Amino acid sequence: VASHAADANVPQPSVAAPRTVALCGGVGGAKLAHGLAHILPPEHLTIIVNTGDDFRQYGLHISPDVDTVLYTLAGLADPDTGWGLARDTDRVMTALRILGNDAWFHLGDRDLATHLMRTAWIEADLTPTEITRRLGERLGVRANVLPMTDVSVSTVIDTGEGELPFQTWFVRQGCTPPATGVRYAGIEAAAPTLEASDALRCAEVILICPSNPYLSIGPILALQGLTEQLQDATAPVVAVSPIVGGKALKGPSARMLADLAGEASCRAVARLYSDFLDGLVIDRTDADLHDAVDSLGIAVLETDTVMNNHPDRLRLATATLAFARTLARDRRRRP
Amino acid sequence: VASHAADANVPQPSVAAPRTVALCGGVGGAKLAHGLAHILPPEHLTIIVNTGDDFRQYGLHISPDVDTVLYTLAGLADPDTGWGLARDTDRVMTALRILGNDAWFHLGDRDLATHLMRTAWIEADLTPTEITRRLGERLGVRANVLPMTDVSVSTVIDTGEGELPFQTWFVRQGCTPPATGVRYAGIEAAAPTLEASDALRCAEVILICPSNPYLSIGPILALQGLTEQLQDATAPVVAVSPIVGGKALKGPSARMLADLAGEASCRAVARLYSDFLDGLVIDRTDADLHDAVDSLGIAVLETDTVMNNHPDRLRLATATLAFARTLARDRRRRP
Numbered sequence: 293v294a295s296h297a298a299d300a301n302v303p304q305p306s307v308a309a310p311r312t313v314a315l316c317g318g319v320g321g322a323k324l325a326h327g328l329a330h331i332l333p334p335e336h337l338t339i340i341v342n343t344g345d346d347f348r349q350y351g352l353h354i355s356p357d358v359d360t361v362l363y364t365l366a367g368l369a370d371p372d373t374g375w376g377l378a379r380d381t382d383r384v385m386t387a388l389r390i391l392g393n394d395a396w397f398h399l400g401d402r403d404l405a406t407h408l409m410r411t412a413w414i415e416a417d418l419t420p421t422e423i424t425r426r427l428g429e430r431l432g433v434r435a436n437v438l439p440m441t442d443v444s445v446s447t448v449i450d451t452g453e454g455e456l457p458f459q460t461w462f463v464r465q466g467c468t469p470p471a472t473g474v475r476y477a478g479i480e481a482a483a484p485t486l487e488a489s490d491a492l493r494c495a496e497v498i499l500i501c502p503s504n505p506y507l508s509i510g511p512i513l514a515l516q517g518l519t520e521q522l523q524d525a526t527a528p529v530v531a532v533s534p535i536v537g538g539k540a541l542k543g544p545s546a547r548m549l550a551d552l553a554g555e556a557s558c559r560a561v562a563r564l565y566s567d568f569l570d571g572l573v574i575d576r577t578d579a580d581l582h583d584a585v586d587s588l589g590i591a592v593l594e595t596d597t598v599m600n601n602h603p604d605r606l607r608l609a610t611a612t613l614a615f616a617r618t619l620a621r622d623r624r625r626r627p
Numbered sequence: 628v629a630s631h632a633a634d635a636n637v638p639q640p641s642v643a644a645p646r647t648v649a650l651c652g653g654v655g656g657a658k659l660a661h662g663l664a665h666i667l668p669p670e671h672l673t674i675i676v677n678t679g680d681d682f683r684q685y686g687l688h689i690s691p692d693v694d695t696v697l698y699t700l701a702g703l704a705d706p707d708t709g710w711g712l713a714r715d716t717d718r719v720m721t722a723l724r725i726l727g728n729d730a731w732f733h734l735g736d737r738d739l740a741t742h743l744m745r746t747a748w749i750e751a752d753l754t755p756t757e758i759t760r761r762l763g764e765r766l767g768v769r770a771n772v773l774p775m776t777d778v779s780v781s782t783v784i785d786t787g788e789g790e791l792p793f794q795t796w797f798v799r800q801g802c803t804p805p806a807t808g809v810r811y812a813g814i815e816a817a818a819p820t821l822e823a824s825d826a827l828r829c830a831e832v833i834l835i836c837p838s839n840p841y842l843s844i845g846p847i848l849a850l851q852g853l854t855e856q857l858q859d860a861t862a863p864v865v866a867v868s869p870i871v872g873g874k875a876l877k878g879p880s881a882r883m884l885a886d887l888a889g890e891a892s893c894r895a896v897a898r899l900y901s902d903f904l905d906g907l908v909i910d911r912t913d914a915d916l917h918d919a920v921d922s923l924g925i926a927v928l929e930t931d932t933v934m935n936n937h938p939d940r941l942r943l944a945t946a947t948l949a950f951a952r953t954l955a956r957d958r959r960r961r962p
Contacts, residue, residue, distance in 0.1 A: 351746025352686060381718055387740030392765045401736055405722030411686025430727045 310496035310617060313338045313527075315440075317508020318345070318357045319374030319542055320534055321501030322364035323599045325435075327609030328499070329365050334434035338491035339365075340484070342503070343420065343439045344447035344476050344511030347459050349397045350388070352407040353414050356459075357508065358424055358439055359406055366431040374542065377402045396464045421485050438491065440512045443482040447511060448475050458507070467544045470551055474506045476514050483516040492521050497616040500531035502597065504545045505564050506552065522568035528619035530571040532612055533558035536597055537577040559584045566590065570619045573597060573612050591619055645831035645952060648673045648862075650775075652843020653680070653692045654709030654877055655869055656836030657699035658934045660770070662944030663834070664700050669769035673826035674700075675819070677838070678755065678774045679782035679811050679846030682794050684732045685723070687742040688749050691794075692843065693759055693774055694741055701766040709877065712737050731799045756820050773826065775847045778817040782846060783810050793842070802879045805886055811846045818851040827856050832951040835866035837932065839880040840899050841887065857903035863954035865906040867947055868893035871932060872912040894919045901925065905954045908932060908947050926954055 309332050316325050316339050325339045342357045356375065363369040363377060370376045380400025388395040399407060406427060413423045420439040428437050447458040450473035461467060476482075484492075492498065503509050513519050522529050538556050540546040546556035553560040558574040562585045565572075571591040574581065575598065585592050593615040599605050644667050651660050651674050660674045674696055681690045691710065698704040698712060705711045715735025723730040734742060741762060748758045755774040763772050782793040785808035796802060811817075819827075827833065838844050848854050857864050873891050875881040881891035888895040893909040897920045900907075906926040909916065910933065917927050928950040934940050 348750065349747075350743035351688070351750055352743070383716055383718060383736035384739050384743070387737035388743060390737075390765075391740055391744055391762070393740075393744060401718035402722035402725075404719050404739070405726055405728075408685035408687070408719070408723060409726055409728060412684075415683065415686055427726070430725075 309333050309336050310613065311336045311338075311494055312497045312499060312613065313340060313491045313495040314499040314501050315340050315342075315503075315509055315512050316357070316361055316501040317342045317503030318360040319364075320599075321357075321503035321508060322361045322369070322374070323605050324499070324501045324532060324609055324612070325361055326364045327599070327605030327607075328613070329435045330606055331609055331613070332435075334436070337435040338488075338495075339435060339437050340440050340488045340491065340512060341424075341437060342508045342511050343441060344445050344507070345458055345462075346444070347446065347457060349459070350393075350399070351411070352399075352404075353411045354397070354399075354407055355410060355420070355424075355439065358420075358437065359403070359427075361437055362424070362428055362431055362433055365428075365433045365435055365437065368431065376400050397459060419485075421487055436487075436491065438485060438488050440484060440488060441482045441515055442485055444478050445482045445511055446477040447507060448477050450474065462507075462544070467547070471506075471544070471548055472551070474510065474548075474552075476511045479511065479514045482514075484512075484518050484521075489517075489521065492518075492525065495525065495527040497613060498522065498525060498527045498529045499612060499616065500529070500565065500569075502532040502534040502541075504534060504540075504543055504548065505561055506548050507544070519568060525568075526621055528570040528616050528621045529565075529568050530573065530612060530616040530619065531561065531565050531569055532573040532597060532608070533561045533575065533578070535561055535578075536575040541598060557581055559588075562588050562590050570621055571615055573608075573615060591615075644668055644671050645948065646671045646673075646829055647832045647834060647948065648675060648826045648830040649834040649836050650675050650677075650838075650844055650847050651692070651696055651836040652677045652838030653695040654699075655934075656692075656838035656843060657696045657704070657709070658940050659834070659836045659867060659944055659947070660696055661699045662934070662940030662942075663948070664770045665941055666944055666948070667770075669771070672770040673823075673830075674770060674772050675775050675823045675826065675847060676759075676772060677843045677846050678776060679780050679842070680793055680797075681779070682781065682792060684794070685728075685734070686746070687734075687739075688746045689732070689734075689742055690745065690755070690759075690774065693755075693772065694738070694762075696772055697759070697763055697766055697768055700763075700768045700770055700772065703766065711735050732794060754820075756822055771822075771826065773820060773823050775819060775823060776817045776850055777820050779813050780817045780846055781812040782842060783812050785809065797842075797879070802882070806841075806879070806883055807886070809841045809845065809883075809887075811849050814846065814849045819847075819853050819856075824852075824856065827853075827860065830860065830862040832948060833857065833860060833862045833864045834947060834951065835864065835900065835904075837867040837869040837876075839869060839875070839878055839883065840896055841880075841883050842878070854903060860903075861956055863905040863951050863956045864900075864903050865908065865947060865951040865954065866896065866900055866904055867908040867932060867943070868896045868910065868913070870896055870913075871910040876933060892916055894923075897923050897925050905956055906950055908943075908950060926950075 449461040451469040784796040786804040
């Protein structure tokens with residue numbers, strides 16, 4: 293730290309409020325991001341959000357994870373579902389059904405305004421990055437929310453009975469048949485945005501939110517050069533396990549880890565991220581796996597990771613940041 | 628008629644319910660079409676609707692006149708405005724305004740479902756004709772409603788201070804500055820659909836609804852070969868004047884006729900259509916112009932043309948059809 297201070301060109305570390313970048317998916321990740329947003333100054337928090345779930349429905353461009361993060365940070369998210377807007381109504385969906393559309397992907401009336409704006413802006417050739425910036429500004433979100441890339445990437449689920457677009461599998465078919473594989477269509481051409489790369493390069497702490505490793509974090513890690521950037525970072529990289537006691541708090545993480553990684557545990561999460569991970573935050577419930585994660589060369593913080601309410605979010609965000617700051621990264625992790 | 632009956636290949640005339648084609652714009656025309664739909668069997672009524680007003684807004688494809696005709700025939704149109712759906716709500720528009728969009732083009736919540744369906748179907752490469760058929764079927768409309776063409780045509784208003792897209796001029800700017808000219812962008816490549824051409828060829832009566840001659844009927848007449856088809860038709864062509872006592876009942880017809888044709892009268896309407904028109908239905912208010920229209924070689928029916936209620940629609944439709952049946956067309960009108 294002292295040597296840094298002598299060089300004006302090197303960003304000064306912020307002991308109390310480190311420049312933090314969080315990689316994030318939807319509901320679970322957004323909760324941690326919300327906690328971070330309450331303890332970090334907005335200019336020190338960048339959230340890079342998965343866009344592999346993006347798709348078109350009813351002629352609209354839908355970006356579910358970006359909207360969940362924006363709504364959550366704005367304090368507007370539906371507290372019951374975690375996605376959509378609180379106290380929204382469903383007049384348009386009802387009218388769609390009357391017109392014979394099964395309306396399997398539910399969009400609330402007020403939520404629809406977001407999709408109308410995004411779709412019109414895409415038609416006007418604005419980038420997802422700029423669209424997200426505008427929506428964030430209008431929703432009163434002060435942290436820097438970034439889509440992972442401005443290029444179209446589509447998560448596709450292999451079910452053993454053929455491939456399905458992600459939302460068809462996830463929402464319409466309720467995660468059936470079970471996933472036998474996942475791929476990210478278009479990923480070969482997808483680089484992280486300049487904004488996302490810059491944020492990672494300047495980060496003092498890099499967090500991986502408790503989001504699905506295959507569906508939410510996987511697409512981000514698969515972007516051109518992204519994993520290498522995490523390996524080469526000077527900032528410690530810390531993940532919060534989305535698996536607690538062998539279960540996912542939401543969504544198909546546990547089942548996918550069991551099917552695709554052999555076990556649904558925080559240890560399986562640690563293995564998936566082991567090429568670049570310095571620390572893993574696990575739930576006290578999983579104390580028995582502490583040593584197994586540690587033996588992968590990954591430091592462990594045991595704490596309460598379930599976020600049932602607002603104080604939980606603050607507490608987990610605070611503990612995770614404090615833990616990350618204890619992890620000096622004096623070596624590159626590139627194998 | 629007797630000689631026709633001898634040839635099985637020639638469609639048999641239907642004295643009580645002639646095969647009728649109506650060229651139609653939005654609110655005013657839709658009212659007459661609604662009257663026709665109540666007195667003709669659905670298989671004998673085809674309504675060819677202007678699509679020059681179509682545009683994209685909020686990322687959606689909007690086809691205002693087609694929707695007005697469908698909603699009106701379905702008995703669902705807002706009785707106060709004539710467009711949109713009765714008793715619709717505006718939650719999405721309110722949410723758009725909260726997001727900073729001025730939402731100058733109002734779309735009700737239930738109405739939005741129609742635009743979402745149309746936009747999704749356009750993305751799936753369905754034609755406007757097929758989309759209109761599906762929407763009509765789902766709304767319970769039994770008459771044959773056809774968009775005038777499957778090709779994109781956009782009405783553009785010349786104001787003397789530059790050109791404006793139609794809806795911007797009409798809705799956003801309240802028809803200001805005054806129109807100095809009208810053109811239909813894309814019209815060179817636009818033919819009537821096969822369905823529209825076939826309907827015109829088989830028609831026993833062709834009606835031109837009381838719609839704006841420049842904004843609603845003009846784009847239809849400007850389609851490739853359409854005016855020639857009216858000139859060559861064996862069916863009489865009868866228009867109902869949208870101008871009553873020098874005024875338009877709705878919209879800028881009167882002002883546009885005054886500015887672009889020198890006078891706002893049923894006589895000016897007759898002149899615009901004189902190349903193919905056999906008869907004009909004018910309001911009793913305009914009895915003083917009867918002879919002037921007659922002197923153009925166009926037969927005149929004086930009646931009450933203002934449609935304030937449902938019985939008015941039935942009465943005007945009945946009177947117009949009966950008038951048309953009195954007009955034998957033993958010659959082509961092509962000059």
